[in-house]
Amino acid sequence: MLYSLLRPLLFRLEPERAHGLSVAVLRALGATPGARHLLQRLFRSARAKPVDLFGLRFPNRVGLAAGYDKDGAAWRGLACLGFGHIEIGTITPQAQPGNDKPRVFRLTEDRSLINRMGFPSEGAAAVARRLAHRPTDGPLLGANLGKQKATPNDRAVEDYLSLMQVFAPLCDYLVVNISSPNTPGLRELQTASFLRNLLEPLVEERNRMRESLNKALPLLVKLSPDLDRHQLEEALEVIRDTTIDGVIATNTTLDRSGLRSRLATQSGGLSGATLTRKSTQFIREIREITEGALPIIAAGGITNARDAQEKLDAGASLVQLFTGMVYEGPGLVKRILDGIDC
Numbered sequence: 001m002l003y004s005l006l007r008p009l010l011f012r013l014e015p016e017r018a019h020g021l022s023v024a025v026l027r028a029l030g031a032t033p034g035a036r037h038l039l040q041r042l043f044r045s046a047r048a049k050p051v052d053l054f055g056l057r058f059p060n061r062v063g064l065a066a067g068y069d070k071d072g073a074a075w076r077g078l079a080c081l082g083f084g085h086i087e088i089g090t091i092t093p094q095a096q097p098g099n100d101k102p103r104v105f106r107l108t109e110d111r112s113l114i115n116r117m118g119f120p121s122e123g124a125a126a127v128a129r130r131l132a133h134r135p136t137d138g139p140l141l142g143a144n145l146g147k148q149k150a151t152p153n154d155r156a157v158e159d160y161l162s163l164m165q166v167f168a169p170l171c172d173y174l175v176v177n178i179s180s181p182n183t184p185g186l187r188e189l190q191t192a193s194f195l196r197n198l199l200e201p202l203v204e205e206r207n208r209m210r211e212s213l214n215k216a217l218p219l220l221v222k223l224s225p226d227l228d229r230h231q232l233e234e235a236l237e238v239i240r241d242t243t244i245d246g247v248i249a250t251n252t253t254l255d256r257s258g259l260r261s262r263l264a265t266q267s268g269g270l271s272g273a274t275l276t277r278k279s280t281q282f283i284r285e286i287r288e289i290t291e292g293a294l295p296i297i298a299a300g301g302i303t304n305a306r307d308a309q310e311k312l313d314a315g316a317s318l319v320q321l322f323t324g325m326v327y328e329g330p331g332l333v334k335r336i337l338d339g340i341d342c
Contacts, residue, residue, distance in 0.1 A: 003329025014114070019326075023074045030077030039080035039149065039165045042272040043330060045337035048082070053317050054245050055216030056172055058140055060084035062308070062336050065299045065320035066175065066222075067115075069120040071122045079138045082333040087320065088127060089144030090177050093162050095123035097150055099182060103268070105328075107261035113323050114263065115252070118182045124166045129203035142150030143167035144175040144222070149183055156189060157198050161205055168209040168217055175203060179224035179251035179319065181269045187224055192234040199242040218245035225250035225275065225282045225300065225313055232282075236289050246295035248320070249286055250279045253300075272323035276301030280314050288317030298329040303328055305339025 010018045029035040036123025048060035063085035069075050072088045079086060105114045123125075131141065145167070147159040164174055178189035178198070189198055203219060210217045221244055227235065239247065252269025259274060279300030286296055298316035302308050303324040310317050324332055 015106050025073035026077030036186045043082040043334050045334045049338045049342040054218035058084045061318050062333050063320045065322040070226045072127040081330045085140040087142040087144050090146040091127050092121040092146050092148050093124050093159050105263045105266045109260045110274050111327050112274040114266045114268045114270050116182045116268030128166050140172040142173045143171040144177050146177045161243045165314050173218045175220045179222050191324050193237045203242050222248040225253045225278050248297045249283050250300045283314040305336045308336045309340045
């Protein structure tokens with residue numbers, strides 16, 4: 001109810017500024033014990049049940065997708081909203097500004113967003129400092145890893161390896177982001193030839209760190225919904241061959257089908273309600289191709305409990321939110337947990 005009153009005010013702000021304000025507020029609340037306790041009471045779902053996946057125990061099925069807390073500034077406040085996991089990032093090895101502004105657009109008529117952020121990041125060292133000394137309770141934390149914009153694809157593995165070494169001790173799982181449409185050439189890493197050369201050394205390093213850290217440390221790949229069937233089959237073959245633990249489906253899309261907003265021609269990745277059906281069908285295809293053997297975390301167009309349940313029924317084990325939070329507010333987590341078959 002409160003968010004329905006605040007949203008018109010927030011939507012008067014430029015989207016990236018409004019997002020920055022929300023991150024700042026959550027960061028401040030997360031630093032205050034009394035505020036954390038109040039948020040936990042307000043947003044706790046009595047129906048939430050733990051989920052065992054990847055050798056980890058997630059407190060519930062609903063997580064926060066990468067992109068919201070890019071630099072790990074607000075995860076303590078976000079943890080109080082009922083999430084079972086929070087994915088930090090996308091993180092790059094060194095600080096970089098991302099693409100020129102404006103780079104985020106609200107398609108209000110379509111309950112969607114277009115962004116062309118381009119991995120703005122404060123860099124691995126700054127994010128790592130914020131993740132140190134985390135409490136043992138609360139949601140699991142994931143690190144979404146991306147290559148530097150200036151790094152050529154044939155050297156991308158060096159960026160991902162360096163990030164793994166920083167965040168393996170600090171996070172519960174790691175995600176290789178090779179599917180953002182906003183970093184030139186990044187999606188080429190999803191092609192079979194690039195993908196195998198990338199993933200084999202990453203899995204080898206993960207296995208070494210898993211043993212040295214004595215933790216599960218699942219390694220996931222985030223995929224684009226714009227892969228056609230043949231491309232998806234090839235990518236999944238490599239993912240299975242290299243013993244990657246699972247996939248996140250999906251990243252944003254370049255597809256503009258069915259949009260009504262005048263902003264539909266803006267370049268960048270589309271997220272939100274317009275992506276719902278496309279991402280759900282993509283999950284079904286992954287389940288079909290892999291015969292249900294590859295765990296899936298669903299992201300893309302989840303704005304209510306029905307959307308989340310459809311993703312779970314299609315083959316996902318967990319779901320992630322981002323754009324749905326922009327339109328529905330922080331209470332969305334509890335509403336989904338109260339409304340799905342946990």
